Amino acid sequence: MDKHPDQGPHVDNPGSIWGPKPSLLGIGAALTLCAAAATAWFATADDAQGALLLGVFTAAAAMATGYGLLIRPRLRADADGVHVRTLAGTDYAPWRAVHARLVSARRLGRDSTTLEIEFDDVSEEPRLAVLGWLDLGAEPSDVLDDLNRIRPT
Numbered sequence: 001m002d003k004h005p006d007q008g009p010h011v012d013n014p015g016s017i018w019g020p021k022p023s024l025l026g027i028g029a030a031l032t033l034c035a036a037a038a039t040a041w042f043a044t045a046d047d048a049q050g051a052l053l054l055g056v057f058t059a060a061a062a063m064a065t066g067y068g069l070l071i072r073p074r075l076r077a078d079a080d081g082v083h084v085r086t087l088a089g090t091d092y093a094p095w096r097a098v099h100a101r102l103v104s105a106r107r108l109g110r111d112s113t114t115l116e117i118e119f120d121d122v123s124e125e126p127r128l129a130v131l132g133w134l135d136l137g138a139e140p141s142d143v144l145d146d147l148n149r150i151r152p153t
Helices: 022-044 048-070 140-150
Strands: 016-018 075-077 081-086 089-094 098-107 110-119 127-131
Touching (some): 081 098, 081 110, 098 140
16 A cells, blocks of 8 residues: 555545544543543542552543544545555555445444455555444445545546
8 A cells, every 4th residue: 555645635526534523532531531530539549449440441541532533534535545544654545446345244233334445556465444433433334425426437
């Protein structure tokens, strides 16, 4: 996959971006702060087990919220191709190397749908990005419809 420098949007087809919802990230940040305060309170109340448990929860909430903030926007598509942001940076693939599809599976007793974007760039081995509702902030089927609309014909 090529690393593609960020370019300004095209006037004729500005593209779209998707990422975790800001409201969800705000809730995660508030939850992290509350858990941190509760951890401190339990630590001063000489409840080491409670402080440890809340400390682990605080760390997990902070990591999840931080991850959501760092990868925003998770997916960006324009007339040139698709950009997927990861912790390692932003990967780019031109439309000719992009294959997107919906995959439905039953997990924990529920049907869930994810958007799979496969990058078939000949310069590297194929890569797969699996994006769900939390990653995109929208239904994967709606995102696939938008990707098909943005893809040049």
